[in-house]
Amino acid sequence: MRLALSLPTLNWRLPTLSTGGRPYDPLLLISSISLLLIGFLMITSASMEVSNENYGSPFYHAFKHGVFIVVALVAAIVTLLVPMDFWQRTGHWWLLVGFALLVVVLVPGIGREVNGSTRWIRMGPLNLQASELAKLFMVLYMGGYLVRRLDEVRTQWSGFVKPMAVLSLFICLLLLEPDFGAVVVMGGTVLGMIFLSGMVLWQFLLVVMGAIAAAVVMVVSSPYRWERVTSFMDPFADPFGAGYQLAQAQIAFGRGEWFGLGLGNSVQKLFYLPEAHTDFVFSVLAEELGLVGALVVILLYALMIIRVFYIGRRAEEQGMRYHGYVAYGIGIMFAGQALINIGVNAGVLPTKGLTLPLVSYGGSSLLVCLVMLAILCRIQLERYRQQNSTGSKKAAGTSKRSKAAGAGS
Numbered sequence: 466m467r468l469a470l471s472l473p474t475l476n477w478r479l480p481t482l483s484t485g486g487r488p489y490d491p492l493l494l495i496s497s498i499s500l501l502l503i504g505f506l507m508i509t510s511a512s513m514e515v516s517n518e519n520y521g522s523p524f525y526h527a528f529k530h531g532v533f534i535v536v537a538l539v540a541a542i543v544t545l546l547v548p549m550d551f552w553q554r555t556g557h558w559w560l561l562v563g564f565a566l567l568v569v570v571l572v573p574g575i576g577r578e579v580n581g582s583t584r585w586i587r588m589g590p591l592n593l594q595a596s597e598l599a600k601l602f603m604v605l606y607m608g609g610y611l612v613r614r615l616d617e618v619r620t621q622w623s624g625f626v627k628p629m630a631v632l633s634l635f636i637c638l639l640l641l642e643p644d645f646g647a648v649v650v651m652g653g654t655v656l657g658m659i660f661l662s663g664m665v666l667w668q669f670l671l672v673v674m675g676a677i678a679a680a681v682v683m684v685v686s687s688p689y690r691w692e693r694v695t696s697f698m699d700p701f702a703d704p705f706g707a708g709y710q711l712a713q714a715q716i717a718f719g720r721g722e723w724f725g726l727g728l729g730n731s732v733q734k735l736f737y738l739p740e741a742h743t744d745f746v747f748s749v750l751a752e753e754l755g756l757v758g759a760l761v762v763i764l765l766y767a768l769m770i771i772r773v774f775y776i777g778r779r780a781e782e783q784g785m786r787y788h789g790y791v792a793y794g795i796g797i798m799f800a801g802q803a804l805i806n807i808g809v810n811a812g813v814l815p816t817k818g819l820t821l822p823l824v825s826y827g828g829s830s831l832l833v834c835l836v837m838l839a840i841l842c843r844i845q846l847e848r849y850r851q852q853n854s855t856g857s858k859k860a861a862g863t864s865k866r867s868k869a870a871g872a873g874s
Contacts, residue, residue: 488849489842490776496769497823497838503762504746504824505530511734511749512742512826526742526826533828540832541839549847552840553787556609560631563602566595567638582818584642585829594829596639596647600654601833603635604794607655611662612787619663625672628655640683646817650801652676657797658790700812713738714745715812717752725755742826744818747810762824763807770800776841780848788844795837 505527512526519525552559570576570586577585577592585592610628617624632655639648656676660669700708700715717733720726731752734741741749751759777792799822806821808814820830 488846490772490845492768493772493776493838493841493845496765496772500762500765500769500823501534503750503765504821505534506728507746507750507753507824508742508826510729510731510753511746513729514735515742518736530826530831533831536828537832537835541835544836544839545843545846547843549785549788549791549840549843552605552791553609553612556606559602560606563595563599564635564638566593567599567635570595571638571641582642582644584644591828594827596642596644596651597829597833599635599639600647600651600798601837603632603651604654604658604791604798606631607658607794608787608791611658611790615662615786618659619665622668625659625664625668628659644818645683646805646819649680649805649817650798650819653801654794654797658794661793662790710739710745710816711809711812714748714810717745717748718811721752721755721759723755724757725751725753728753743820744806744816744825745810746825747807747821750824751810766799766803766822770796770803773799773841776845776848780844783848783851785844785848785851788847792841792844795841798837799834 508530509524509527513523516525516527517523522528566586570583575586576583577587579585584594584596586595607628611618614624614627632652635651636648639645639651656669656672700711713733717731717738720732726732731741731749733752734749738745738748747759747762750762754761773792773796777789777796780786780792781789802819802822805814805817806819806825809816809819820827822830822834
C-alpha cells in the first residue's frame with residue numbers, strides 16, 4: 466500500500482488575517498518592507514567605519530545599497546507586470562540561462578574571486594552573483610516540471626530522478642566556485658517543492674537520508690569545509706584563526722543582552738567582525754538592538770514566510786498549480802537562507818557565506834529577493850482575478866436560473 470503525502474488541511478490563518486478579497490497581501494508587504502528598511506538602517510550603521518576607512522565617506526556602502534534598492538524596485542515593478550504563464554512557458558530557457566551563468570562565472574578573467582571563492586561576474590561597476598539568479602531560475606523551472614509530470618512524480622522514481630539529474634549539474638558547478646551554502650539552499654528548495662507536490666513519503670525519506678549522507682561525504686572530503694565545521698564546534702579554540710568570525714559574532718550577541726547597546730553603538734563592527742554589513746549584519750543588529758530586536762526580525766521573517774505559503778496553498782486549492790509550486794519554492798528559499806544566516810550568526814551552524822534576505826548588503830541578493838516578492842504579488846493578483854471571475858460566473862449562472870424559473874412559473 467502506497468503512503469502518499471499531501472498538504473495538510475490545516476487552516477493556516479486567523480479569520481482577521483484573510484486576504485482572499487484583496488489583489489495583494491498586506492501582511493506580506495508589511496513584513497517584507499519592514500525587513501528592507503531595517504536592513505538599510507543596519508547596513509548604514511554596520512558599514513560606517515569600514516566605508517570611511519576604505520572610501521573616505523562613512524555613507525559609501527549605505528548610498529550604494531540605496532542605489533541597489535532603487536534598481537531592485539524597478540526590476541520588481543517590471544516583474545509584477547509579467548503574467549505567470551510566461552514564466553511557466555519559458556522555464557526551461559531560464560534554467561539554461563542559470564546554467565550558463567554558473568559556467569561563465571568559472572571562466573578566468575570573467576569571474577571575480579573574493580575570499581577564495583569565485584562567485585561574481587564582473588559587469589562594469591557592478592558584480593552579479595550567479596548563484597542567486599540560478600536559484601530563482603531553478604524554482605521557475607521546477608514549478609513547470611511538477612505541473613507537467615505530477616502523476617509521474619507521485620507514482621514513479623523516474624519523476625524524481627529527472628529533476629535530480631538537472632540539480633546535480635548545478636550542484637557540481639556550485640561546488641567548483643565553491644559555494645556550499647548555495648548548494649544547501651538550492652538542493653533543499655528542490656526537494657521541498659517535490660515533497661509538497663505529493664511525493665510518496667517513504668521515497669522522500671530515503672532521498673533525504675541519501676542527501677544527508679552525500680553532504681557528510683562532501684564535508685569530510687574537503688579540508689576547507691572540514692575546517693569550517695571543526696571551527697564552528699568550538700570557535701574559541703582558535704579565536705584568532707579559523708574560529709575568528711564565529712567568536713566575534715558570539716561576542717556581539719553577548720554584548721547586546723536584552724535591549725542592546727543602542728543604534729550605532731556596536732563595538733564589534735569596528736574592524737573586529739569581518740563582513741559586518743554583509744554575512745554578519747544580524748550579529749551587529751543583535752549587539753545594537755539586543756535580543757528583543759533580534760526576535761522582532763525573526764518574527765517578521767516568520768510572518769512573511771507564513772504568508773508566502775498561504776498564498777501558494779490558496780493558489781493550489783484554486784487549481785493554479787504552477788503558481789502554488791513556485792510560491793512554495795520561494796517560501797522554502799527565503800526560510801532556508803534566513804535560518805542558515807541567523808544560525809551562523811548565532812553560532813549554531815558553520816559559516817556558509819549566505820546573506821540574510823532583504824537585510825544584508827548585496828545587490829544580487831536584494832535584486833533576486835525583490836523579484837521573488839514581485840512574483841508572489843503577481844500570484845496573489847492572478848489568484849484574486851480568477852476567484853472574482855469564478856464568483857461572477859456563478860452569480861451570472863444563478864441569475865439566469867432564477868429568471869428561467871420565474872418565466873416558467
